[in-house]
Structures are given as C-alpha cells and as structure tokens.
Amino acid sequence: MAISLAAVGAGLAVIGAGLGIGKIGGMATEAMARQPEFAGKIQTAMLITAAMVEGVALFAVIVAILEIYS
Amino acid sequence: MKKFAMAFGLLLIPLMMSAAAGGGEEGGEQNGHGGEKEGLDVGAFIAHHTGDSHDYVIEIPFFKYTLHLPVILWTDKGLSVFSSAKFKGDNEGKVVVTDKKGNKFVKIHEVIYYADKVKDNPHPNVFDFKSRPLDFSFTRNALAILFVFLILLVLIYFTRKVYYEPDKVPRGIAKFIEPLIIFVRDEIAIPNIGPDKYEKYMPYLLTVFFFILLSNLIGLIPFAPFGHNITGNIVVTFVLALFTFILTTLAGNKHYWKHIFNPPVPAFVKPIMIPVEIMGMFIKPFALMVRLFANMFAGHTILISLVLLIFIFGSVLFAPVSGLFYVFMGFIKILVAFLQAYVFTILSALFIGLALAEDHEEEHGEKPELANH
Numbered sequence: 554m555a556i557s558l559a560a561v562g563a564g565l566a567v568i569g570a571g572l573g574i575g576k577i578g579g580m581a582t583e584a585m586a587r588q589p590e591f592a593g594k595i596q597t598a599m600l601i602t603a604a605m606v607e608g609v610a611l612f613a614v615i616v617a618i619l620e621i622y623s
Numbered sequence: 624m625k626k627f628a629m630a631f632g633l634l635l636i637p638l639m640m641s642a643a644a645g646g647g648e649e650g651g652e653q654n655g656h657g658g659e660k661e662g663l664d665v666g667a668f669i670a671h672h673t674g675d676s677h678d679y680v681i682e683i684p685f686f687k688y689t690l691h692l693p694v695i696l697w698t699d700k701g702l703s704v705f706s707s708a709k710f711k712g713d714n715e716g717k718v719v720v721t722d723k724k725g726n727k728f729v730k731i732h733e734v735i736y737y738a739d740k741v742k743d744n745p746h747p748n749v750f751d752f753k754s755r756p757l758d759f760s761f762t763r764n765a766l767a768i769l770f771v772f773l774i775l776l777v778l779i780y781f782t783r784k785v786y787y788e789p790d791k792v793p794r795g796i797a798k799f800i801e802p803l804i805i806f807v808r809d810e811i812a813i814p815n816i817g818p819d820k821y822e823k824y825m826p827y828l829l830t831v832f833f834f835i836l837l838s839n840l841i842g843l844i845p846f847a848p849f850g851h852n853i854t855g856n857i858v859v860t861f862v863l864a865l866f867t868f869i870l871t872t873l874a875g876n877k878h879y880w881k882h883i884f885n886p887p888v889p890a891f892v893k894p895i896m897i898p899v900e901i902m903g904m905f906i907k908p909f910a911l912m913v914r915l916f917a918n919m920f921a922g923h924t925i926l927i928s929l930v931l932l933i934f935i936f937g938s939v940l941f942a943p944v945s946g947l948f949y950v951f952m953g954f955i956k957i958l959v960a961f962l963q964a965y966v967f968t969i970l971s972a973l974f975i976g977l978a979l980a981e982d983h984e985e986e987h988g989e990k991p992e993l994a995n996h
Contacts, residue, residue, distance in 0.1 A: 597810070597969070604966040608910050611917035618924070
C-alpha cells in the first residue's frame with residue numbers, strides 16, 4: 554500500500570514539474586522568437602529556472618523513493 | 624551503426640550477468656524466508672547498485688574479482704581498522720566480526736552496526752547513531768573519486784603541456800578541454816560574477832565543473848573501473864554544496880550582509896524578512912545538494928530498472944524493448960550529465976556573484992540610463 558501511494562505521489566510531482574517546465578519552455582521560445590538577439594540570455598535564464606522547478610519536483614520524488622525503501 | 628549496436632550490447636552484458644547472479648542468490652535466500660515471491664528482490668538490487676559499498680567488485684563477462692577495501696570505524700573504544708573481507712560478503716547481519724578491542728560488528732545492507740545492539744532487529748534504523756559506530760571506511764565511492772581525480776590530472780597535465788609552446792593552435796586533448804574552459808569562463812563566470820572579480824573564483828568553478836562532469840559520465844559506463852554512482856551519493860553532493868556555501872559566505876561584502884540582517888523594507892516587514900533571508904542562506908546550497916543528488920540517483924535507478932524489467936517479466940522476449948529504452952535513456956543521461964555540471968557551476972557562480980554585488984541604489988531610485996536617452 555505504501556509503495557502504491559508513493560507512486561501516486563511521484564506521479565503528482567511529475568504533473569507539477571511538467572506544467573512548470575512546459576510553461577518555461579513555451580514562454581522562452583516565444584520570447585526568443587520576439588527578440589532573437591537575446592536568445593542566448595533567455596536560454597540561460599530558461600535553464601536556471603527549469604533547474605529550480607526540477608529541483609522542487611525531485612524533492613517530492615526523493616520522498617517517494619524513501620517511502621518505498623523504508 | 625552495426626559496430627555501435629554490438630558495442631552497446633557488450634556494455635549491457637555485465638549488468639545483466641550480475642542481475643542474473645544476484646537473482647540466483649537472493650531468490651534462494653528468500654525461499655528460505657518463505658514469505659516473498661521467487662526471483663529477484665528488485666528494491667534491494669537497485670539499492671545495492673546505486674549505493675555505496677565496502678567491497679569493490681570487478682565484474683566483466685566470465686570474470687569476477689572482489690577487492691576488499693579497508694573498514695575504518697570510530698567506536699566507543701576508539702579507532703578500529705580491519706578488512707571488509709571479514710564480513711565474507713554478508714549483508715544480512717549474519718556474520719559477526721570481532722575486532723582487536725573486543726567490539727562486535729555486523730553489516731546490514733552496507734551499514735555497519737554493533738552486533739549486540741541490533742541482535743533482534745533485522746531492519747535497524749540507519750539514523751539511529753547509538754547502535755552504529757562512526758564509519759570512515761575507504762569505500763568504493765572513495766576509490767572511484769580518486770579514479771576521477773586521476774583522469775582529471777592526466778587530462779589537465781596534457782592540456783597544460785600544449786601551452787608551453789606559445790602562439791600554437793591547441794592540439795591533442797587540449798582541443799577538447801580548451802572550449803570547455805572558455806565556456807566556463809565566458810558563459811558562467813564573467814556574466815554572473817562580473818568581469819573584474821571573476822578570476823579569483825575560476826579555479827573553484829573549473830574544478831567543480833570538471834569533477835561533476837567526469838563523475839556523471841563515468842557513472843554511465845556500466846563496467847569496472849567505471850560505473851560508480853559518485854554524484855548520486857548525497858554525501859558527495861553535500862561536500863560540494865558546502866564548498867559553495869563557504870565561498871559565498873566568505874565572499875559576502877557589506878551589502879550582502881546588510882540585505883540579510885537589515886533588508887531595505889518597511890520596519891514591520893523586517894521580523895518576517897530577516898528570518899527568511901537567513902534561511903535562504905542555507906536553502907540555496909541545500910537545493911544545490913539535493914538537485915544534483917536526486918538527478919543522478921533517479922537516473923541510475925531508472926537505467927537499472929529498465930534492465931531489470933527483463934527479470935521482472937521473466938522473459939528474454941522483453942530484452943529488445945528493454946535495451947531500446949536503455950539506449951534512449953542513456954542518451955538523455957549524457958545530456959543530463961552535462962546539464963547538471965553546468966547548472967551546479969552556474970548556480971555556484973550566481974550565488975557568489977550575488978554575495979559580491981555592489982549596492983544598486985540606482986535600481987531602486989530613478990533610472991539614470993533612461994535620462995541619457
């Protein structure tokens with residue numbers, strides 16, 4: 554039971570991260586299309602923000618993994 | 624393409640063989656316990672392959688050699704050093720080792736406990752520090768880190784040699800290393816720390832970048848002497864994040880500390896803002912630590928799980944599917960290896976840059992650059 558609940562938790566975390574990273578990617582592409590000369594800067598900002606979102610999602614995944622192993 | 628596919632198949636063999644061997648042994652023991660299903664204990668197998676170990680197992684097809692590394696413990700009675708061969712490969716707490724001072728130890732899932740304190744408990748708590756000695760053992764991850772340093776030394780030695788002849792185009796390994804160094808300088812250090820202060824922090828950023836990159840890449844090659852989950856170990860990433868924390872704190876100028884202890888906000892917000900800022904000092908390196916650890920740990924778990932799918936379904940027919948998924952995930956992992964090295968370095972540079980930033984009063988007030996236009 555604990556394992557299946559942990560799996561549901563991991564899935565929920567992935568939904569959140571997917572929405573977040575999708576939004577970052579979409580907005581960054583749009584920004585790059587509008588201002589191609591700033592593409593490099595936008596890309597750096599995009600990667601950093603994506604890393605932050607992913608970090609939060611991975612906190613959740615680690616909690617789920619700990620639940621499985623404990 | 625054919626050659627590539629064959630090479631990749633060969634790379635997969637050791638992992639599959641060890642999975643098959645592990646399945647045999649552990650399946651037998653579980654039948655002894657009587658409770659669970661026959662076959663591979665997937666959770667324990669993944670934990671064993673992604674975690675640290677007191678033995679260094681060199682396993683290639685038709686050849687297996689176990690290198691027993693020293694166990695170094697700080698016990699209630701002082702220092703205790705012996706070979707991990709004394710545990711005879713046991714991980715269930717059945718073999719009791721007595722050292723010269725009379726301490727008795729057992730090893731359960733690669734963690735060493737005092738034998739008398741976990742006698743009736745087959746699943747002791749890892750965080751119960753009263754029932755285990757302090758473990759300073761030279762583990763396989765420590766050996767793998769030394770191996771990474773060795774590769775790094777060789778790479779940098781040959782790169783450095785090229786620049787003794789001035790006015791020459793870099794050749795050999797320098798052709799590969801120089802663009803990476805330039806990348807760290809021009810894309811990471813200068814934009815984030817500033818063109819006049821970045822030089823002092825270049826050695827740290829370069830060391831961290833190359834160490835994380837090489838450890839990540841080494842973890843992707845699934846046979847000895849490679850295939851260690853170095854950056855997927857939270858202790859390693861903790862130390863890396865600690866370095867960034869120390870550097871950030873030492874770099875902090877008076878504006879940095881003023882922003883933490885006396886932020887420019889209305890007085891009634893200060894009781895909330897100051898604790899938040901102080902917490903932020905620690906949360907930033909903590910997030911660095913967890914991000915790198917979780918990425919690499921999750922990646923390795925996924926790769927092993929994909930191979931283990933064959934054994935979970937118990938059919939050779941599933942092998943091509945599993946192999947294809949493995950190749951796909953392998954390519955993503957190569958991307959992640961570079962990306963995580965980049966993200967760790969750029970965030971370190973960003974934190975150092977924030978601590979070094981001069982007071983920007985002009986940003987709060989009217990904008991002088993607009994007046995010029």
